[in-house]
Amino acid sequence: MRYFSIESLSFDEPGHWSGRYRARHRWHLSGVDCPRFGPWTWMDAFPSVDLSAVEEPVLAEPKGPMSVAEYDRLVALIRPFVPSVLPIRAGGSFGPMIGTAQGQFGPVTCYPSWELVLREDAVELLKAEGLRGIIAVRMELKSRRSTMPALYELEARPLARLHPDCIGEWKTPACDLCGKPESFPLPPKRWLLRSSIPEGLDVFGIEGANPRVVSERFVETVQRLGPSDVHYRELPAE
Ligand SMILES: [Zn+2]
Numbered sequence: 001m002r003y004f005s006i007e008s009l010s011f012d013e014p015g016h017w018s019g020r021y022r023a024r025h026r027w028h029l030s031g032v033d034c035p036r037f038g039p040w041t042w043m044d045a046f047p048s049v050d051l052s053a054v055e056e057p058v059l060a061e062p063k064g065p066m067s068v069a070e071y072d073r074l075v076a077l078i079r080p081f082v083p084s085v086l087p088i089r090a091g092g093s094f095g096p097m098i099g100t101a102q103g104q105f106g107p108v109t110c111y112p113s114w115e116l117v118l119r120e121d122a123v124e125l126l127k128a129e130g131l132r133g134i135i136a137v138r139m140e141l142k143s144r145r146s147t148m149p150a151l152y153e154l155e156a157r158p159l160a161r162l163h164p165d166c167i168g169e170w171k172t173p174a175c176d177l178c179g180k181p182e183s184f185p186l187p188p189k190r191w192l193l194r195s196s197i198p199e200g201l202d203v204f205g206i207e208g209a210n211p212r213v214v215s216e217r218f219v220e221t222v223q224r225l226g227p228s229d230v231h232y233r234e235l236p237a238e
Contacts, residue, residue, distance in 0.1 A: 015229035023099025041091030133201035156205035
């Protein structure tokens with residue numbers, strides 16, 4: 001199976017679609033102010049996680065960088081509601097995106113570059129074709145147009161890793177005080193560590209990097225619905 005990352009068009013490339021949304025996830029963890037590394041935040045988004053049973057107002061109205069003690073308190077509160085396969089890190093967001101939308105959307109939208117949104121017919125087609133790992137969560141978007149098709153955020157769980165040879169030496173170590181993972185700048189030339197690819201899944205994320213990865217089968221399926229304003233960039237594996 002070949003794999004591709006989905007990337008936004010660059011700012012000066014003309015697209016087919018006018019659709020735009022402004023939305024944020026229902027629940028957030030703020031960044032952490034670590035005594036060793038200073039403030040940091042991660043970019044995880046797990047829209048399938050429902051935290052409505054957690055009675056903690058700061059999750060809906062985060063107030064900026066928090067102490068390690070406060071971070072530990074919030075992690076303990078939400079851990080029972082987050083699948084064990086998913087990490088809980090400062091800056092993470094959970095639940096559906098809520099906001100407003102306007103214009104016409106293509107089958108796949110990737111804007112900003114770390115969010116992947118599918119039109120309703122794309123979700124239905126991917127599921128009808130039996131693709132695996134499609135976790136699509138309906139966005140709660142208000143629109144002036146009553147006929148706007150529903151949009152779904154595609155969850156990409158950070159299951160795969162980039163190959164250590166493409167990351168190279170430019171790593172910041174993990175921190176055991178605050179749970180900060182090892183981090184690195186996204187290498188311009190990149191490939192996957194083959195042994196880390198989750199077998200049989202057609203969508204997944206990369207630990208420590210934003211690009212969302214989809215299978216060749218995913219690309220072929222959504223392209224049947226016409227053009228999308230995205231680039232598919234092949235990610236080799238070794
Ligand atoms: Zn730390």
